[in-house]
Amino acid sequence: MPVRHSVIHKIDKKPDGSPAAVYLASTEQIESGARDDLMSQLNDSYNATAGKGWGFFHQESGAHPFSGWLGKYLAGDTDFLSFSTTSVEHLTKLMEESNLTTGGHALFCHYQQGMTDYLVIALVQETEAVTMTEELHLMTVKRLDLDHVRLAARINISEWQNNPQSKQYISYLKGKQGRRLNDYFRDFIGCQEGIDGPGETRTLLKAFSDFVESEDLPDESAREKTHALVSYSMAQAKLGEPITLEKLSGLIDEDRPKSFYDFIKAKDYGLSETLPPDKKTLNKFRRFTGRAEGMSISFEAHLLGDKIEFDEAGGTLTLRNLPTQLTDQLKRVVA
Incomplete structure (x- = not known):
């Protein structure tokens, strides 16, 4: 992860309302x-932080000047220090308001990962830590608390420059601090x-x-395909x-690498060619499967407790909202 440029400024704002x-x-x-x-x-x-939003820049304007400053830096019209200084002064103004x-x-921080350039901006608090001196004495020191960053955004510079129609080249932490705080930081970036x-x-x-x-x-x-x-x-x-849908399709079925991709396109699910993965949603996804005596059952884990109930003592499953195709078949048999 080569770092091209990095700057750290400090904003001192107390909760007592002082400037x-x-x-x-x-x-x-x-x-x-x-x-x-x-x-x-x-x-x-x-x-590693779950709960991110994804977006793109508003049109550059007086209300949303950040993308213009970033563009001037990337074009070589200003240096990184000047760009970050102008930006943090604007952030401080919004913070006051x-x-x-x-x-x-x-x-x-402007850094490179693989062939992609990124800009990350984060507001980081200080916390105390205990360290040991050479004389084996304990000493309390202040450190940047990177484990609890509440406000941060990352811009995929390469995506923005090469695919300006994209709507996902900016990601930002949503967190649990409240919508007003999220909106204020997103407004600073000029992200919709x-x-x-x-x-x-x-x-x-x-x-x-x-x-x-x-x-x-x-x-x-x-x-295997789920895994x-x-x-x-x-x-x-x-x-x-x-x-990336095409790459995922190839991993799911190496013998027929386009099968899942073609299925998605044929059914028109409306998915983008690339999409941001959501860890919380993925963590809930797991398939339970079983087959015995002419019966085959397969369902996703998140349905358990909602559309499907398991009675451990009785060894039974209760199903709700059955597929229409299945209910039609059953009705014909009962009739």
Whole structure:
């Protein structure tokens, strides 16, 4: 993860309503192991945090100037320090107006991962930690709390520049701090909501379930394909990268690498070619399957307790909202 540029400013804003003060860095962070470790930890923490939104820039305007400043930096019209300084001053102004946060260290980092350039911006608080001195004495020190970042966004610069029609080149933490705080930070970036990550992931899993049912696969084969889907999707989530439908299709069935992809397109599920994986939704996805004496049962784990109830003592399943095709067949038999 080569770091191209990084700057850390500090915004001091107390909850008592006193004016915010910004302490601007005079230089970029110098190249060092500490700097690279910090940015790598921030990136890992960001990727591991569940609950992200995905979007794209508003049209540049007086209300949303950030994309214009970023564009000037990328074009070489201004340097990274100047870009981050202008941005953090704007952030401080919005912070004053909203009165929703207590400030923190504003981290700006332009880095490369693989062939892709990213810009990550995060507001990080300080916390205390205990360390040991060379004389074996305990000492309390302050450190940046990367484990509990509440406000952060990451811009896929390469995607923005190469595919400006995309609606998912910005991701941002949604968290549990409240919509007003999320909206204030999103307004600072100038980001509007685009792709619904959880919704897209649910649609993908629904398409996969329909595909497995249409193929009438043996239990073992269904489990293998489910494992391939979840493993790939979770790996992409860990990297902070989107799911690519064509690649996923090839992993699900190596002998017929286009079968799942063609199924999705034929049924018109409305999925994008790439979509952001939602870890919470993926964690709930698991298939229970069983076959015995002419009976085959297969269902997704999230249906348990909703449309399907399991009575452990009686060894029975109660099913609700049966498929129309199945109920029609049963009605004909009863009649």
